[in-house]
Amino acid sequence: DTAVSQTPKYLVTQMGNDKSIKCEQNLGHDTMYWYKQDSKKFLKIMFSYNNKELIINETVPNRFSPKSPDKAHLNLHINSLELGDSAVYFCASSQDPHMASLLYEQYFGPGTRLTVT
Amino acid sequence: GQNIDQPTEMTATEGAIVQINCTYQTSGFNGLFWYQQHAGEAPTFLSYNVLDGLEEKGRFSSFLSRSKGYSYLLLKELQMKDSASYLCAVRPDYGGATNKLIFGTGTLLAVQP
Numbered sequence: 001d002t003a004v005s006q007t008p009k010y011l012v013t014q015m016g017n018d019k020s021i022k023c024e025q026n027l028g029h030d031t032m033y034w035y036k037q038d039s040k041k042f043l044k045i046m047f048s049y050n051n052k053e054l055i056i057n058e059t060v061p062n063r064f065s066p067k068s069p070d071k072a073h074l075n076l077h078i079n080s081l082e083l084g085d086s087a088v089y090f091c092a093s094s095q096d097p098h099m100a101s102l103l104y105e106q107y108f109g110p111g112t113r114l115t116v117t
Numbered sequence: 118g119q120n121i122d123q124p125t126e127m128t129a130t131e132g133a134i135v136q137i138n139c140t141y142q143t144s145g146f147n148g149l150f151w152y153q154q155h156a157g158e159a160p161t162f163l164s165y166n167v168l169d170g171l172e173e174k175g176r177f178s179s180f181l182s183r184s185k186g187y188s189y190l191l192l193k194e195l196q197m198k199d200s201a202s203y204l205c206a207v208r209p210d211y212g213g214a215t216n217k218l219i220f221g222t223g224t225l226l227a228v229q230p
Contacts, residue, residue, distance in 0.1 A: 052209065
């Protein structure tokens with residue numbers, strides 16, 4: 001009955017490889033997010049999708065490509081991995097934020113620890 | 118630009134009260150969130166403030182002053198399990214268009230016996 005799940009939990013790979021991280025939520029939410037948490041524990045938004053439509057795209061290298069096959073899934077594909085991509089990647093979801101000032105708390109997945117060697 | 122500041126680390130004693138401060142300067146303001154993150158785990162939601170004042174939830178309370186760009190999280194009757202990072206986050210986009218959150222660097226709280 002996990003709310004937001006991610007696979008894999010750990011990913012160790014070499015520079016130059018291409019890898020994907022999958023995320024699924026069973027909360028019935030319309031909006032999903034990808035965050036990157038670096039070694040200093042700084043959590044930064046990367047992307048957000050609402051009903052399969054991209055609504056947030058922060059300054060992220062175009063080696064990172066999110067894909068949302070349906071509103072319950074948001075996958076992250078990374079091409080040509082670099083050492084600096086090593087981090088923990090968190091997926092999150094929330095209700096559709098169509099009303100200002102309401103809570104719309106984000107529920108986070110367990111994270112994927114990516115290590116690039 | 119977007120800037121959210123918190124102390125990096127704090128130490129407190131079991132049973133005591135601790136206040137974790139957060140100051141922010143963002144392009145807009147549509148709510149401030151506090152999240153708790155234990156080592157190696159996901160952030161979990163603690164509290165939300167959008168209007169000035171104090172919100173209380175059990176042992177945890179959060180305060181907001183929008184005019185000062187300031188919030189604090191107050192933890193009472195500290196327990197060892199409260200040892201974690203506490204993340205302050207601001208939602209800058211009014212109108213709810215994106216629900217984007219800008220996080221501070223987090224405050225690592227160590228509770229000692």
